[in-house]
Amino acid sequence: MKKDKFIISKKNFNSRLIVGTGKYKSMQECAKAINLSGAEIVTVAVRRVNITDKKKPLLMDYIDPKKITYLPNTAGCFNSKDALRTLRLAREIGGWKLVKLEVLGDKKNLFPEMIETLKSTEVLTKEGFKVMVYCNDDPLMAKRLENAGACAIMPLAAPIGSGLGIVNEINIRIIRKQTKLPLIIDAGLGQASDAAIAMELGCDGVLVNTAIAKAKKPFLMALAFKNAVIAGRQSYLSGRIKKTLYGNPSSPKSGII
Amino acid sequence: MKKKIKIKLNGKLKTINNNSTLFNIVKKNEIPLTKVAIELNQEIVDKKKIKSINLKNNDKIEIVHFIGGG
Numbered sequence A: 001m002k003k004d005k006f007i008i009s010k011k012n013f014n015s016r017l018i019v020g021t022g023k024y025k026s027m028q029e030c031a032k033a034i035n036l037s038g039a040e041i042v043t044v045a046v047r048r049v050n051i052t053d054k055k056k057p058l059l060m061d062y063i064d065p066k067k068i069t070y071l072p073n074t075a076g077c078f079n080s081k082d083a084l085r086t087l088r089l090a091r092e093i094g095g096w097k098l099v100k101l102e103v104l105g106d107k108k109n110l111f112p113e114m115i116e117t118l119k120s121t122e123v124l125t126k127e128g129f130k131v132m133v134y135c136n137d138d139p140l141m142a143k144r145l146e147n148a149g150a151c152a153i154m155p156l157a158a159p160i161g162s163g164l165g166i167v168n169e170i171n172i173r174i175i176r177k178q179t180k181l182p183l184i185i186d187a188g189l190g191q192a193s194d195a196a197i198a199m200e201l202g203c204d205g206v207l208v209n210t211a212i213a214k215a216k217k218p219f220l221m222a223l224a225f226k227n228a229v230i231a232g233r234q235s236y237l238s239g240r241i242k243k244t245l246y247g248n249p250s251s252p253k254s255g256i257i
Numbered sequence B: 001m002k003k004k005i006k007i008k009l010n011g012k013l014k015t016i017n018n019n020s021t022l023f024n025i026v027k028k029n030e031i032p033l034t035k036v037a038i039e040l041n042q043e044i045v046d047k048k049k050i051k052s053i054n055l056k057n058n059d060k061i062e063i064v065h066f067i068g069g070g
Helices: A026-036 A080-094 A114-126 A140-145 A169-178 A192-200 A216-236 B022-028 B047-052
Strands: A006-008 A009-013 A017-020 A041-048 A069-073 A098-099 A130-135 A151-153 A185-186 A205-208 B003-007 B010-015 B037-040 B062-069
Touching: A009 A041, A017 A026, A017 A216, A026 A216, A041 A080, A069 A080, A069 A098, A080 A098, A080 A114, A080 B037, A080 B062, A098 A114, A098 B022, A130 A140, A140 A151, A140 A169, A140 A192, A140 B010, A151 A169, A192 A205, A192 A216, B010 B022, B022 B037, B022 B062, B037 B047
Parallel strands: A017 A041, A017 A205, A041 A069, A098 A130, A130 A151, A151 A185, A185 A205, B003 B062
Antiparallel strands: A006 A009, A041 B062, B003 B010, B037 B062
């Protein structure tokens, strides 16, 4: 069988599970969960250095950016200006060009502000960034992002942190059919089976944070997501049977005594 | 007595010596330079040049790094 590659911006990855590093009880817990999940890409946020508590542990001391690909995000940005500023700073920290753009439009539902997202995608692409774009599940907007130079389309399954799973499978299917770009479900997954469904719909990967970090047993859930993504991908590649209204016996009808 | 100026470092008001450079601030606050990015008045600063950047009254410095996020 041809090797099933997960390629983002010309880089090969083995794991199709991307994991967020927020909401864990500690850096140790976060690092262990990532290790168990098998993720090779993790999202990170850009924030002020704590100048009053100099002994506060640093993420880079627990998750080595030489071994795990850091994907800086723009979480907390509500307009293009702030998102651009954040990602330019992220690049300055150590040359990060592969980034996750996330411009939010509403503090309650955390849905993406797509006009600002589209504008930011255009600017960042021109500046040489490789932009993975968090977006709503609108196929028309996904197309515009692709035309603007996005390197991956990352529609939400449901509101960030909601755990609702994929609420609009139809749109995800349509986006899958129309784009050859990596399609990654980002936000809203609640349990491992949600990830398997995303993969069975033909998505290239999933991005999960809260569902692992806030599970009662985050390490077990990290493993569950790892297995679900693998199983979902294998299932998708296997080519499922057609659904029928009536039964079809599994044992031969002939030779019955 | 040395003349003092006021700056803002990550949103906090600081009083520092008039002849301070950005490098002095980074050193005093034990900032790990390879793990941060620095902005001076909303312009990104080349970390290699911070020794030659003299601070002025009302300068706003932002020093950021990566933390956990989704």
